[in-house]
Amino acid sequence: MSNPLNIAGVKFLKALAKHSDVIMQAYLSGRVNELDYDSVVLEKLIGLGILWRPEPSEDLRLRSSIRGLLETNLRDERNRQLDANIGSKLAAIKTITSHYKEALHNQSYSESEVYMEDLTEQVYGLVDNLKSNVRNLWRRIHNEFGYVGSINAKIRENELAQSQLTEMRQQLEMFQFDDLATIAGNSRELRRLLVVHLQRCYSEISQELSIAQSKLIDLLGKFREYLHRSQLLKGFVLHSQQKPDFKIKNYPELGKVPALFNQAEAILKPANIDVNNVEHEQLFGELVSHLKQVRHSTGNTEQRRTQNFNVSDIEHIDIENDAIKQAVELYFCQVIDSGEQLSALEFHQQQQLELDQEVWIYGVINGFQGLTLDEQDFFEIDNLGHPHPLFSGNYIIEDVALGLR
Amino acid sequence: MISTKGQVLEALLSGRFICQTSDEMAFVFLQNSTNFAEVEQHLNLMNRTIAATADNQVYYCAYQVIGDNERKAMGQQFREVSTSLLPLVEWLVLVQEAKGDNSPLSQGKVIRLNELQSVIEDTPAFTEQLAKIARYHLFNSSSTAIDAQLKLIFKRLTDLGYLQKPNPDNQIYLATGKVDYLFEVIRFIDDSENLQLVEHTEEAIKQGDLL
Numbered sequence: 001m002s003n004p005l006n007i008a009g010v011k012f013l014k015a016l017a018k019h020s021d022v023i024m025q026a027y028l029s030g031r032v033n034e035l036d037y038d039s040v041v042l043e044k045l046i047g048l049g050i051l052w053r054p055e056p057s058e059d060l061r062l063r064s065s066i067r068g069l070l071e072t073n074l075r076d077e078r079n080r081q082l083d084a085n086i087g088s089k090l091a092a093i094k095t096i097t098s099h100y101k102e103a104l105h106n107q108s109y110s111e112s113e114v115y116m117e118d119l120t121e122q123v124y125g126l127v128d129n130l131k132s133n134v135r136n137l138w139r140r141i142h143n144e145f146g147y148v149g150s151i152n153a154k155i156r157e158n159e160l161a162q163s164q165l166t167e168m169r170q171q172l173e174m175f176q177f178d179d180l181a182t183i184a185g186n187s188r189e190l191r192r193l194l195v196v197h198l199q200r201c202y203s204e205i206s207q208e209l210s211i212a213q214s215k216l217i218d219l220l221g222k223f224r225e226y227l228h229r230s231q232l233l234k235g236f237v238l239h240s241q242q243k244p245d246f247k248i249k250n251y252p253e254l255g256k257v258p259a260l261f262n263q264a265e266a267i268l269k270p271a272n273i274d275v276n277n278v279e280h281e282q283l284f285g286e287l288v289s290h291l292k293q294v295r296h297s298t299g300n301t302e303q304r305r306t307q308n309f310n311v312s313d314i315e316h317i318d319i320e321n322d323a324i325k326q327a328v329e330l331y332f333c334q335v336i337d338s339g340e341q342l343s344a345l346e347f348h349q350q351q352q353l354e355l356d357q358e359v360w361i362y363g364v365i366n367g368f369q370g371l372t373l374d375e376q377d378f379f380e381i382d383n384l385g386h387p388h389p390l391f392s393g394n395y396i397i398e399d400v401a402l403g404l405r
Numbered sequence: 406m407i408s409t410k411g412q413v414l415e416a417l418l419s420g421r422f423i424c425q426t427s428d429e430m431a432f433v434f435l436q437n438s439t440n441f442a443e444v445e446q447h448l449n450l451m452n453r454t455i456a457a458t459a460d461n462q463v464y465y466c467a468y469q470v471i472g473d474n475e476r477k478a479m480g481q482q483f484r485e486v487s488t489s490l491l492p493l494v495e496w497l498v499l500v501q502e503a504k505g506d507n508s509p510l511s512q513g514k515v516i517r518l519n520e521l522q523s524v525i526e527d528t529p530a531f532t533e534q535l536a537k538i539a540r541y542h543l544f545n546s547s548s549t550a551i552d553a554q555l556k557l558i559f560k561r562l563t564d565l566g567y568l569q570k571p572n573p574d575n576q577i578y579l580a581t582g583k584v585d586y587l588f589e590v591i592r593f594i595d596d597s598e599n600l601q602l603v604e605h606t607e608e609a610i611k612q613g614d615l616l
Contacts, residue, residue: 234606260593266419
């Protein structure tokens with residue numbers, strides 16, 4: 001492996017691998033920041049033809065061949081170039097074929113083998129180039145030119161792709177197979193390469209291209225539709241801002257109703273329940289259990305509402321009407337009048353009150369507690385009763401005695 | 406179980422719009438000309454017929470013969486459409502701008518509520534726009550929280566049939582064919598009243614560029 005070409009190639013690839021960070025920065029940002037890297041490294045990369053300086057005052061940039069290599073391998077969307085120069089490649093193929101035939105004629109077989117290898121490389125390279133161009137087109141179609149934002153930009157991208165496609169089809173017309181067949185002559189090897197292989201690829205690619213073209217036209221229509229729609233929307237908003245009193249004509253009242261506004265009323269309403277259908281029994285059961293909850297919650301809110309009203313009503317209720325209140329007042333007055341201590345139950349018996357005794361005692365205690373502190377000072381209240389037999393600390397009141405202090 | 410034909414009839418008679426997104430089975434059913442004719446026959450009994458938008462992507466129910474009663478019902482529906490048109494259009498513009506891909510909503514497009522919400526929250530102009538839309542009578546929101554406003558708007562639009570929520574657990578919505586119907590209505594109004602909406606927008610954009 002002392003071939004100098006081999007050594008140089010390996011050295012070049014090693015340099016690529018070793019300085020991949022510089023190369024990728026140049027690829028992604030478009031230029032190299034010279035302060036970030038060692039100047040020796042950059043000089044070396046310039047020397048290898050990886051980086052170059054377009055103008056003396058400009059930053060370093062990546063060589064287009066390296067950029068192309070990366071774009072193809074990374075399937076980068078930014079790659080929008082199609083190299084469709086088929087004419088010159090075909091010319092090269094024809095030239096090498098002549099060399100090959102001359103070598104065969106001179107019976108220098110080793111030389112002819114080298115030419116054959118070169119020719120195969122050229123043909124496959126041409127086909128690969130065409131196919132990758134088609135792939136590139138499809139990639140852009142598939143993501144609907146997602147790499148640009150606005151619809152207008154998408155339309156422009158689409159137009160670019162269409163022009164590239166047309167260019168490619170024109171270039172494909174340069175394949176003249178009768179010409180190629182004549183050049184190949186009766187050599188089996190040449191016929192296989194120049195006629196069979198190329199023809200198959202040609203038909204494949206032209207088919208792909210016509211599908212791509214129709215797809216592009218579809219997409220263009222779609223983009224135009226989007227554009228039209230968004231303009232309609234914005235126009236409508238603009239219009240209603242400029243003319244706020246704008247009223248849409250009442251179309252259904254016109255003599256002939258536009259088909260668009262002929263929209264029938266919804267006439268199907270939910271059907272009724274058939275309680276006699278045994279099959280539906282379980283479902284109805286579930287529904288009813290669900291219904292209860294609903295009724296419960298609506299009832300609650302109703303109650304809350306009426307209670308709200310009651311709160312304000314209560315303030316106006318005349319308390320004088322209350323029988324207990326009246327009796328309690330009478331009891332207090334009697335104590336004041338007589339000036340003697342009188343138990344609540346005694347008063348109850350005296351007056352033959354119809355109230356329950358317990359309610360009455362509660363009423364009296366309430367009445368006393370309801371007085372202001374100044375008023376309470378005039379009276380003395382005594383709880384008559386006994387402690388609870390079982391639970392200490394509980395006192396059972398049987399009667400209260402009220403007297404003046 | 407009722408047949409597909411029954412379901413299609415029910416959907417049409419309940420005033421629903423049938424498109425591929427809202428009800429794919431019914432849509433495919435109606436695309437078959439025999440099925441279409443059968444449904445049409447049933448509807449004709451009730452003075453109704455199947456109507457479709459221009460591109461045959463959305464089917465709905467229309468009157469066959471228009472008398473006074475039908476005219477009244479249509480007038481009612483038309484009033485609803487015309488009063489809700491501006492809020493809907495403003496909402497469509499907001500969604501389009503917030504999504505940032507410049508393509509207006511159409512049938513089958515996906516709206517992720519969470520994404521939309523974060524964009525709107527980050528952009529004061531969108532927040533204002535949303536608050537304005539939410540206050541329209543159509544949505545009638547009194548909330549000042551972006552979250553509540555958006556949820557209310559989306560719920561209301563789902564009820565009205567403009568959106569569809571395929572999975573109740575996810576806040577992901579699909580636009581239905583009724584949105585496309587809305588576009589046809591706007592286009593029709595533009596044409597018939599000669600508003601030249603598109604030309605005005607282009608002019609406005611040009612003027613904006615000059616400034």
